[in-house]
Amino acid sequence: MMRKIIHVDMDAFFASIEQHDNPKLRGKPVIVGGLSGRGVVSTCSYEARKYGVHSAMPMYMAKTLCPHGIFLPVRFQRYREVSEKVFDILYEVTDIVEPLSIDEAYLDVTDIDKNPEDIAKEIKEKVHMVTGLTVSAGVSYNKFLAKIASDWNKPDGLMIITEDMVPDILRPLSVSKVYGIGKKSSERLKKIGVEKVDDLLKLSQDELTNIFGKYGKEIYDRIRGIDSRPVETYRETKSIGKETTLKKDTSDADLLLKYLRGFADIVSSELKGERLYCRTVTVKIKTSNFTLHTRSRTLNEYIDSSDDIYSVAEAIFKEAKMTQPVRLIGLSVSNLSATKIKQLSLFDLDVKRNLKIDKILYDVNKKLGGHFVKRGSDI
Incomplete structure (x- = not known):
């Protein structure tokens, strides 16, 4: 059975929340990030992107490119609050959700007896209704193509990539769009005249293996529409x-x-x-x-x-x-954990009991795909 995968990505998440919370900012170049001399841009509105501003850019550079921009500090608590509402909506659709970040996720809806395009539309509508924000969605038969699709016509986009569209739809894309090819690899490929996916398609599997090592075969398959990676409901970050x-x-x-x-x-x-x-x-x-x-x-x-x-x-x-x-x-x-447990004496029986309870909750959390269950919640 061909899989049905949806990739959802909130549009300019932090900046969009600021514009939603303060209507006076709508339509203006909003730049969110660290405001110190060495701060970096976390997110910027689409109005700011027209000036060449992008995430991870040093803030001083953003101020040079967009001197009339509106620069705001990060409000993590507010963004997390909105993120939880969005993920609540996703988990109403399916338990098979793979969070990639605070504003991005994959969903596997293969076992849902409904057109995946309709499911994506329902997600978009409900997110907008609950949060007032827009989300772009991509639908395809694997993770790589679903992510390519969600980025196709941002903001507020919806794109479906079917098997018959591959590889032609990928040919004009930059090689940097291919999962597994980072900035350094892109620069190395550019030096040998490989800038587009169309150029990559002309290389043999052996040639790609020589360039990328063991990942060469994965890239060879990926640009031909083959990506067997599952939607992982739990990923251990070390x-x-x-x-x-x-x-x-x-x-x-x-x-x-x-x-x-x-x-x-x-x-x-x-x-x-x-x-x-x-x-x-x-x-x-x-x-x-x-x-x-x-x-x-x-x-x-x-x-x-x-x-x-x-x-x-x-x-x-x-x-x-x-x-x-x-x-x-x-x-x-x-030394990461999904629970915030204070490390006390293990000889304290009460502490031992609490640690055991938190371990149970942690295991439940994994089974629920990372949708955290707090102590005292209904399971």
Whole structure:
């Protein structure tokens, strides 16, 4: 049986929420992110994108490209509140939901006796009715094509890619649109004259294997419409992090701390998007002589806020007392959990009982596809 997969992606999620909550911002270039000197863009409205602004862009660059933009801080609690409403709608459709982030997910509706296009339309209508926001949806017979489809005519788009449309519909697309081909690989392909999927289709499986190693066959299949990856209702994330190589080596501690502040914002956003907490924070530093320094701190309790993560990273950085200029700095979190359990003495019988209850809830959470069940909720 051919699968029926839907990919949903909220349109300019953070910026759209700001425009919804404040109607005076509608139709204007709204840019949401870290407002410090080294902050980055989390999301921007489509009006801002016309100026070349995009997510993950340094905020100073966004201000240069769009000086009249409206720059707003991130409101994680509000975004998470809206995200939960959206995912409630998705879980009403099926339990087979794979969250990719706070505003994006796959659904497998193969076993639902209804046209997947109609299901996607119903999702779009209900999301708009409940949140006032728009969502773009893509429908196809595998994950790769469904994601390509959802991005086809944003915002508020709906696209269906059928088997007979492949590979012709993919030919004009940039190779960067192919899952598994990142920025560095795209640049490497461009150097040999491969910029479009049409160029990739001319390469043999052996040639792609020479370029991409063991992933060559997957890419060969993918651009021909073959992608057997299942919609995973639970994915174990082991760590989340962000790092950058500086344009110029520096010993400026204030500047390096600004980078860590921005990384903490990004990492916190990803944690909250996946509904996870962390207990270990790691700071990675590579000095000008290419010596790598990695220092970690494991806490007694789980955290997910940007301020908490940065506070730990700042302490680690200051204790490091680097004597050489820094060329690379990074921050990551690990020891992740879907529950926020304070680590107390295991000899306390009450604590043992609570840990056991939380373990049961965690297992239920996995079975429900990550749709977290809080203690005291009806199961």
